Amino acid sequence: MVVEIRIDRVSKWFGGIKALDNVSLEVSRGEVIGLIGPNGSGKTTLLNILRCLLKPDRGWVEISGVRLNGMDPERLADLGVASIYQFPRVIKDLTVAENVALAVLKRQKNLWRAELLAIEYLKDVGLGGKAHMLAAKLNRYEVRLMELARAMAMKPRVLLIDELLSGLSEEEQREIRGLVRSYLDSSGATAIWVEHAIGSLVREVDRLVVLNYGSLIADGEPEKVIRDQRVIEAYLGSYTIA
Amino acid sequence: MELFDRMVSLILLPLIYSPLYVAVSLGFNILFSSTRIINIAYGDLVMIGAYTAYWLYAIYKIPPIASIPVAAVIGIFIGYVMYTIIYNRILASGSVSVIEEQSIIATFGLSMAIQGVVAYLWSPTAVSYTYLEQGVAIGSILVPLNVFIIMITGVIMAFTTYILLYRTYIGVAIRGIIQAPRLALDIGLNTSKIYMLASIISTVLPVVAGAAISMRVQINPFMGVEYLVIALVITALGGLGNPVGSLVGAILYALMDSAIGYLLPPGLKLFYLYTLFLLVLLVRPTGIMGRPQVVR
Ligand SMILES: Nc1ncnc2c1ncn2[C@@H]1O[C@H](COP(=O)(O)OP(=O)(O)O)[C@@H](O)[C@H]1O
Ligand SMILES: [Mg+2]
Numbered sequence: 001m002v003v004e005i006r007i008d009r010v011s012k013w014f015g016g017i018k019a020l021d022n023v024s025l026e027v028s029r030g031e032v033i034g035l036i037g038p039n040g041s042g043k044t045t046l047l048n049i050l051r052c053l054l055k056p057d058r059g060w061v062e063i064s065g066v067r068l069n070g071m072d073p074e075r076l077a078d079l080g081v082a083s084i085y086q087f088p089r090v091i092k093d094l095t096v097a098e099n100v101a102l103a104v105l106k107r108q109k110n111l112w113r114a115e116l117l118a119i120e121y122l123k124d125v126g127l128g129g130k131a132h133m134l135a136a137k138l139n140r141y142e143v144r145l146m147e148l149a150r151a152m153a154m155k156p157r158v159l160l161i162d163e164l165l166s167g168l169s170e171e172e173q174r175e176i177r178g179l180v181r182s183y184l185d186s187s188g189a190t191a192i193w194v195e196h197a198i199g200s201l202v203r204e205v206d207r208l209v210v211l212n213y214g215s216l217i218a219d220g221e222p223e224k225v226i227r228d229q230r231v232i233e234a235y236l237g238s239y240t241i242a
Numbered sequence: 243m244e245l246f247d248r249m250v251s252l253i254l255l256p257l258i259y260s261p262l263y264v265a266v267s268l269g270f271n272i273l274f275s276s277t278r279i280i281n282i283a284y285g286d287l288v289m290i291g292a293y294t295a296y297w298l299y300a301i302y303k304i305p306p307i308a309s310i311p312v313a314a315v316i317g318i319f320i321g322y323v324m325y326t327i328i329y330n331r332i333l334a335s336g337s338v339s340v341i342e343e344q345s346i347i348a349t350f351g352l353s354m355a356i357q358g359v360v361a362y363l364w365s366p367t368a369v370s371y372t373y374l375e376q377g378v379a380i381g382s383i384l385v386p387l388n389v390f391i392i393m394i395t396g397v398i399m400a401f402t403t404y405i406l407l408y409r410t411y412i413g414v415a416i417r418g419i420i421q422a423p424r425l426a427l428d429i430g431l432n433t434s435k436i437y438m439l440a441s442i443i444s445t446v447l448p449v450v451a452g453a454a455i456s457m458r459v460q461i462n463p464f465m466g467v468e469y470l471v472i473a474l475v476i477t478a479l480g481g482l483g484n485p486v487g488s489l490v491g492a493i494l495y496a497l498m499d500s501a502i503g504y505l506l507p508p509g510l511k512l513f514y515l516y517t518l519f520l521l522v523l524l525v526r527p528t529g530i531m532g533r534p535q536v537v538r
Pocket of ligand 2: 043044045086162
């Protein structure tokens with residue numbers, strides 16, 4: 001198996017807070033990893049290190065064999081890495097199609113054609129009808145769908161997803177889970193998918209990894225991991241169980 | 243007919259000038275909001291355009307209409323040079339406050355240097371020339387023909403800039419960067435190319451505007467400051483990072499400018515303008531049209 005993402009003994013401090021404590025993780029090409037953990041356990045920090053937005057204080061990270069520590073984040077898209085952030089990143093004054101078109105402009109410089117391409121991706125997530133609306137008009141669910149289409153439009157080899165399901169209804173979560181899963185199946189992309197709730201990714205991912213206070217406390221088959229005593233305690237210790 | 247004449251001079255004439263103001267403020271607005279670079283030498287670019295048209299006319303008898311394309315080429319060149327020599331170094335810091343600070347310091351020095359060199363080469367004394375001065379009567383008011391050239395130049399510049407911003411990929415990318423600098427990085431847009439284009443837009447517009455306006459103003463090495471303030475006021479009025487705001491801001495500015503001229507004694511124009519600018523910042527810091535929300 002080819003290792004697509006390699007995280008090796010990574011630690012990260014914010015002042016006195018140790019956000020990540022000696023975390024190691026290897027993700028094979030095409031594998032879909034679920035990363036869960038209570039609030040503040042370091043999930044976003046780990047993704048941001050992979051996005052080159054943060055530099056690890058100790059250890060190193062690698063995607064497709066390329067060392068990332070301190071790399072210019074501008075080069076990440078060339079490596080085939082796409083991100084969906086915990087907090088939506090929408091350009092409200094552009095149309096929905098333009099928001100997605102920006103992601104294909106790298107390979108299609110003609111705005112008109114880029115928009116047509118963008119509309120195809122929007123149709124895939126069921127937003128075809130809203131392509132020409134201003135993005136400011138979308139509700140939270142539609143924004144997340146748009147961001148999914150934008151990530152898909154980049155044809156990523158590696159997809160980093162952060163709390164895509166938070167704040168959505170059961171119905172909406174089910175819909176998005178299905179879309180992401182079928183996209184990952186058909187594209188063969190490698191993914192790290194962060195969610196907060198313990199049960200949210202059991203059926204969607206190949207492997208489930210749990211962070212608690214910056215440490216990796218479990219890594220394995222989803223069904224087993226959610227029954228792991230340490231995982232349950234970590235979630236009980238914090239105030240949320242879902 | 244008294245009232246009609248007054249309307250012409252107080253409302254119609256200012257409106258004729260407003261497209262040029264739109265263009266002048268767009269250049270400043272686009273550069274600042276996409277890169278956070280504040281170009282204090284912005285007004286001096288208008289001055290350079292004005293001298294270009296003046297010298298081409300005085301020496302070679304080339305009419306200002308023909309020197310406008312020359313001014314555009316000079317503007318492109320200056321934008322390219324400013325980007326490669328100054329801006330890309332400042333932008334490399336990646337920090338908003340550093341970019342704002344360093345760009346003010348660097349372009350303030352540049353402004354002083356440009357004014358000094360121009361004053362030394364061509365003397366600080368104001369010059370002017372006449373071209374298409376003959377008037378068209380609107381009511382009983384004679385409007386010089388050159389005013390219409392200024393208007394058409396402004397309309398063409400503003401229109402082209404809007405097409406560029408709203409209907410080309412690089413324009414959509416610039417608007418994207420204005421609102422989500424980080425996101426642009428994530429999706430792999432070539433930011434340096436986009437910043438260079440923003441720099442070029444921000445020099446072509448004022449240089450060409452200077453060439454056009456030179457038919458109607460006293461040209462001197464220090465005339466630029468008025469246009470810097472105009473760009474600031476209109477941008478503040480219309481909303482930073484909001485290209486449509488520049489349009490609204492310019493019309494408002496032109497009307498207020500004419501009202502100020504009508505109601506208050508002349509000579510303190512810059513003082514009034516700056517007061518207006520401060521008032522806008524105090525009362526409505528995001529401008530009348532609002533500022534796009536920036537996602538970081
Ligand atoms: N930029 C930052 N500055 C200071 N502390 C931070 C920063 N980012 C995260 N932290 C802290 O690091 C810890 C992990 O945060 P984060 O990775 O966002 O957790 P999660 O995504 O799992 O909720 C938290 O205690 C958080 O307060
Ligand atoms: Mg998080």
